[in-house]
Amino acid sequence: MQPSQSPGPPHAPLVEVLQLELAPPSLADNTADLDRLLRALRRQGFEPIQVRLADADEFAARIRGENFHVTVLVGFFGSHWEIVDILPGSSSPTPLGLAIDLGSSTIGLFFIDLADRKTVAGTSIPNPQAEYGEDILSRLLFARARGNRKILQRIVIGGINRAIRETLENLGRSLSDLCAVTVAGNTVMSHFFLGLDPANLFKEPYIPAVNHFPTFRGKDSTLAMHPRGPVYVFPNAGSYLGGDLIAGVLACGMHRTEEISLLADVGTNAEVVLGNREWLVACAGAAGPALEGGALERGMPAAPGAIDRVRIDPATFEPDFHVLGDVKPSGICGSGVIDLIAEMFRARLLTRQGKLSSPPGCRRVVHTEDGPAYVLADPDRTADEKELLITETDVEVFLKSKAAMYAMLNVAVKKVGIRFDDVRHFYVAGAFGESIDPAMAVRIGMIPDLPMETFHRMGNTAAAGAAMLLVDRDLLKDMEKACGRITYVELNVNAEFMDEFRSALFLPHTSRRLFPSVNVP
Template sequence: MTSGSNPVAKAFNLSLKTPALGDNRSPEKRLRDALAQKLQGERPLLPLDLARRLPEILPKAGYNVQATVTAGPCGWRLARCLPANESAPVLGMAVDLGSTSVVFYLVDLETGKTLASLSKENPQRQHGEDILDRIIFAQRGGLTTLQSEVINLFNASAKELCSAQGVSPTDIVFMSVAGNTTMCHFLLALDPSHICKEPYIPAVNRFDPLRPDEIGLEINPAATIYVLPNVGSYFGGDLIAGILASRMAEREEISMLVDVGTNAEVVLGNKDWMVACAGAAGPALEGGILSCGMRAQPGAIERVRISPSDLSVEVKTIGDEPPKGLCGSGIIDLLAAMFEAGLVDQTGKLMTDRDPSRMRKIDHEWAYVVVPESETAHGKPIYISQSDIKNLIRSKGAMYTILNVVIQSVGITFDDIDNFFVAGAFGNYIDPAKAITIGMLPEIPLDKFKPLGNSAGMGAVRVLLEKDCMNKMDEICEKITYLEMNVRGDFMNQLTGALFLPHTDLSRFPGVAKRLRLS
């Protein structure tokens, strides 16, 4: 077991006293008495199915058994009882349930080691990339379809991961699931219709632990399924998991956590208080709505450099494969490089006479060609159009405005932030200096920016390894004040000023203004 960990499941090898006239305890009491000695006097709950089988299991095992218990809000619960000579691994599975992809982590709960991970495309995407399209599909009778698609994915992925490790899905005795509010509603077949309309109310904020058969999961039948809680319609368990991963709720200093996906989700605070919000800032930053945008995968351009002197362009792709398109970090790099090289002005307008060799009309509007067709994987040019730039500036402006509204809501400034956590694949690849150049992130010292990686997955794994996290999450939910951007008039007022590079108020970006000689 890893140092200091207190996992959600524990296995004990027990040698029980055999029944006798002077000791006629039932199999259930005999086992629970022995476990109580291991669990500081706590007697675990016993599922009915196991209670039925204990009178057969114990004698056949010669009263030498491996008993596995799992943690929950009502205390420990017996999940498995095997003959000692047939003992099995004690495994957990953590799931990052995203709207685009789902990531699974198989964890050995006895050693704390992550044995393997697996990323799969979310099959619900066929019903719409936008989560609102899926809600509409659910309202039209498709809710059970959405649930069965993701449950089938869970089961297939559990089998695939376990098979590769030479273990069985029945060895999984605990599963933690972190997802946004809507995705968790789909998973549990809860009505999502009120999530997207005023007053934006989920059907459930906190989910009680589930049994696998309640939703059709094919793992250990007595396993515990724990779905991380949400705080609001647009603030789900994935962000709660991010708070766990960053440990910002356990720190004295003030931290800000930003997760850019379909929405931009933001948390500000420390161990005593937290404010949070979410808003639509992500699609263009993810590359989803741009002419040549794509997800971060092999062939996606992740870095762009443009020489201010001769305007030559250098790009780097994920996996060093031939270029296929632009992912989020590449898009930010590109706009920053174009701005620095004078290829766009502060309004985002293309300076078409600056580099005529790369400026051309595509679909009746001006565009800047990043990679000509002769150098791409598909024989088509990779470019950014004037409309793309407009969409990107709206997205980056919304991102900055969300951050600023949250900061102002508690009466502090960006200078008061000690840690700026950037989550997700976006956080892994983004260059904060470039995001500052275009006015997407605040101008603070670069060493304050800390990439988190897959914070939802990291938080879900932490739940498996530290059972106290379940209580911590309840405390986190209670201390969060959620700001609803949809009803805040100051958001739209401030957004107008952020629709420039980097901003209309250059005092917010003095370093950028000085470096680029802006006025």
């Protein structure tokens, strides 16, 4: 269609810009004004193309008003094309796209120039739905009462719109420049975003109202954007297998290769996809809070003040850590917890069962009201001037999370009759996927004992997948195919999962031979 407007590989954005100089009508060619434009678009491959009745009058008038020399924005809606706008032939618009990572606690917004594929702005806001429930379950309870679902929808779109307006103003751009939006969220978030009823998602057999959401136009919602621009919400493949994970599959490209890949997305829920271009198996479960740091006494998100890397000297048991931002630590985030547990295990501060022990010469294990604890930072080094410590209970909570993660991976692999050794690429995604140290995660038995080059730290794959779709519409077909191929394993009713879970509660695992590279002290 249109040649790429910038160096780099050819791309196919969701909205194309075309300069068209149409032959003016004559007695010999009496095609109507709007039909004349559509004929030109079809000849360039934009087919099938649909026009809404409400737009026909305006479009026809503009074509004639511009004397058949027009700049046309054409939007891809999956099953068809639609005209997004008709501008003077002399104009050279540079439409923007917005990729939204619709998280339950944080919403990320990434503005992409559709022509040159560059990210021109990025921002994140707390999900304003938190006002009606900190976690998803409490929001679901809130949404049960009549009218409340609409409140949740209104408030999340309101928050997004404020962020859009602010960002566009900073960029010196107008709302109508924002011509395409992609949204990747988990199943519940997507339902709330679209005003759909998620009530059946949380009772067996856990069924969404909709898996493949209709692609719609800005004006079909209250989103602050071009009224005719396409909005694409990533589909779900199950109640716990949301559009965020589907976007993740796109982002790492595992649906395209012959080699087998594994994608583990560790957020509030843990989600796993295993497969290649021929098959995909997925499972998910509530494994994550402790892995994100959230469930621990001093746990916190990966934000300024969070300890994200930890080393412990096995001789002196003294810790060394890195803090995000130039501040004193106020807590520990997911990657920090993984490091900490792994290092405590190596230094024999933790038994295989996850019990704290105080080896001779160790001064950092103390006894608190909550039982024994390891002091990671003394009061004079912390932001709140209190000891920053991890208790045995914290470790217990964390082991359950890491066991759930490993069990999930194991169930997926066994489901298709392969072994971990068959996995060529292991993509670690999620809020802290970028900072996690695979070697540490292997040492505690959270992820399988594979060669280090197998692991890829992906960061926010939901946002990455959503942004990719904005500039590569061909991914839509990929995704529909991938969704159709996914076999979803429901863990809530899986007895095998419970067995695997119990075996994985140890450091690194009940079966030590599964982790040959880990030296059990």
